[in-house]
Amino acid sequence: MAERWFIKNIKADYKYISKKYALSELVSRLIVNRNIISDEMIRSYINPDFDKFHEAREMKDLEKSVDILREKIKAQNKIRIVGDYDVDGVISIYILYSALKRCNANVDYEIPDRIKDGYGINMNIIKQAKEDGVDTILTCDNGISAIDQIKYAKELGITVIVTDHHDIPFVEKENNVREFISLSADAVVNPKQSECNYKFKQLCGAGVAFKLVEILYETFNIDKKECYKFIEFLAIATVCDVVDLVDENRIFVKKGLELINSTTNLGLQELIRECELTEKTLSVYHLGFIIGPCINASGRLDSAKRGLKLLLSDDEEEAVRLAKELVKLNEDRKDMTMNGVEAAVEIIEKSGMINDKVFVIYIPDIHESLAGIIAGRIKEKYNVPTLVITKAEHGVKGSGRSIEEYNMFEELIKCKDLLEKFGGHPMAAGFSLKEENIDEFRRRLNENTILKDEDLLRKVTIDSVLPLDAINYDVINDLERLEPFGKSNSKPLFAEKNINLLRATILGKNRNVLKLKLKTRMNKALDAIYFGDIEKFEEEVSSKYGNEELQKLYNGEYNHVNLDLVFYPNVNEYNGNTTIQIVIQNYR
Structure with missing residues (x-):
């Protein structure tokens, strides 16, 4: 697949x-490249x-929420937390539930069922x-x-506090003016509200819950x-x-990893x-691709309450059983995902x-809960x-994943007459429609799009040129x-041009790792490793230099194979x- 290589050049x-x-x-240079200025x-x-950390009190309605909760805890009124079935939702509930319990609140929780209820609080839950x-x-x-x-809950006389991090819903008026809709809740904590002065807008749901708990604990x-x-x-x-x-998200993850490596949480x-x-x-990597997906699998294929029960468990037998169940569910999810990806490719x-x-x-x-993962793999x-x-x-339900050049949420707005329901943001969206509208939906999205062929070329963004001899x-x-x-x-990704190869070896029990020895400008040898498509690598070398040169490369003989490389350096133990x-990311 053709690629466009760019070097970031910020003055x-x-x-x-x-x-x-x-x-x-x-x-x-790397820090400035990441827009940290x-x-x-x-x-x-x-x-x-x-x-x-930023001052949590600067978040709109946060102190108000804590005041309400303090009164309710004092009166021993019944509080119910309503979360979401993904990892962020489960952990948000875990944090709020544990914290309220610690403050002696009369509290329980409810999680909507992904298939039966769909996303978010609904009339039945209320x-x-x-x-x-x-x-x-x-x-x-x-x-x-x-x-x-929430209007319905208020009519029933229930006090409602909302903590969320999703975009604020709006109605489109004439000339594309957007009017943001306000809630009738008693307090709304969400840094994305335009009238919220909180310094950092990119918290996840659990991040917002944590900021609330910071002040709750102070109050108690x-x-x-x-x-x-x-954390x-x-x-x-x-x-x-x-x-x-x-x-703040960087602090959460950096500090959280230190804590999790010596965790005392049984689950x-x-x-x-x-x-x-x-x-x-x-x-x-382990949080995003192993631990997280196991917690997520329960919300996808079963009830998210299993993942939450695991985190709350203080009984060893129960913790062992739940951990086994979640890992098994995640294995099933992986198999189902793989079959789905193969079907989509076909x-x-x-x-x-x-x-x-x-x-x-x-x-x-x-399984409808896997549509988003499959969309992500295909993308x-x-x-x-x-x-x-x-x-x-x-009817039918869908989930989308996008590339930087395509604002998926905005594109769905253009087709909203075909959709029953939809929501999301630039990079991901969820929607539902009638089965007979699928072809029209496909046609319209493709006709409306302003994507050009070059937008679909994979972009490789390089931080800077780094001579191999400079790596230490x-x-x-x-x-x-x-x-x-x-x-x-x-x-960070670095590049150097025109590197001569000394030798290539294929490693790994599935023969899926390519190890290369490179010659630097100062005639030193340096090891490199590539985890990509090895067959394609062989085809490209053969078509450019001939099969004989490829064989020389494998024999470690003098050859003419030269590559431009995009890579990052690391230590091999x-x-x-x-x-x-x-570690080679891209070559040409």
């Missing part, structure tokens, strides 16, 4: 920055610690709350768009240290909800053991859809905005300071030896 006084903050010029942001970035004698509903990771539902004179214990859970939610890993300990991670130092390749600029794929029989494979649709109880342990240690990597703080190597 800044790197010498000044490196002197002022005692950083290398390379790190100064104000003094406060740079200080928080290079030293992410609790003292860099009716049930009234019947159960609930005095106050506290939402987390949902509620900002539940206009009618509970030690800050106890409040910070929640290991918050780290999982922050990584899995794919919010920007800068500012997490068992889950880590069951995922065979006991010997490993957990990183962002549809794209065989139906002439391959030339569409927006993929709309209808696979009636996949990764083809670099095309992808919407995957599946049969639901009423100091540089690698410097780069480690930038971790944890994630959205808006991507792993093998049998007690440490050597410097580069």
Whole structure:
């Protein structure tokens, strides 16, 4: 697949920055490349610690919410938390529930069922709350768009506090003017409200819940240290909800990883053991691709309450059983996802859809909770905005994942006459429609789109040129300071042109790793490793240089194979030896 390579070239006084903050010029460049430019942001970035937290009281309605909760706790009124079924929702409930319990509240929780109820608080949950004698509903990771539902709760005399981080819903008036809709709740805590002065707008749902608990604990004179214990859970939610890993989110994840590696939470300990991670130092990767998906699997294929029960468990037998169940559910989810991805690829390749600029794929029989994951995999494979649709109880439901150049939410607005319901943001969306409208929906999205062919070329953004001879342990240690990597703080990528290859070897039990020996400009040898498509690599080398040169490369003989490389350097530890190597991301 063709690619466009770019070198970021942001003008800044790197010498000044490196002197002022005692950083290398390379790190100064990388920080500026990640759009971290104000003094406060740079200080928080290079030293992410609790003292860099923003004042929680600046969040609109936050103190008001704490005051309401304090009165309700004093009166022992019944409080019910209503969350969401994904990782962020489950952890938001865990934090609020544990904290309210610690303050001796009369509290329980409810999570909508993904299939039966769909996203967010609904009329049935409110009716049930009234019947159960609930005095106050506290939402987390949902509620900002539940206009009618909250109105209904208020009519029934229920106090409602909303904590959420999703975009504020709006009505489009004439000339595309957007009027934001306000809720009839008693208090609404969401940093995205235009009248909220909170400094950082990119918290996940659990992040908003945590800020509430900060002030709740202060009000009840509970030690800050106890409040910070929640950060290991918050780290999982922050990584899995794919919010920007800068500012407070960076602190949550950096500090949370330190805590989680010596966690005393029974459920997490068992889950880590069951995922065979006991010997490993957990990183962002483990949270996002192993731990998080296990908690998520219960909300996808069963009830999200299982994931929550695991975190709340104080009984070893129960924790072991639940951890095993979640890992098993996640294995099932992986198999179902793989089958779904294969079905989608077949549809794209065989139906002439391959030339569409927006993929709309209808696979009636996949589990509707997997549509989003499958859409994400297809988007990764083809670099095309992808919407995957599946049969639901009423009509069909879909989930979409996008690329930077395509604002999916805005594009869905253009088709809203075809949709029953939809919501989302630029990079991801969910929607439902009637089955007979799918083809028209596909046609309209593709006709409306302003995507050009070059928008669909994969973009490779390079931080800077880095000569292979300049790589040493100091540089690698410097780069480690930038971790944890994630959205808006991507792993740094470097490039060098025209590198001669000394030898190639295929490793791995599935023969899926390519190890290369490279020759630097100063005639030194350097190891490199590539985890991509090896067959394609061989084809490209053969077609450019001939099969003979490829064979020479494998034999370690003198050859003419030269590559441009995009890479990042790291340390390879093998049998007690440490050597410097580069990990190749792209080549040409």
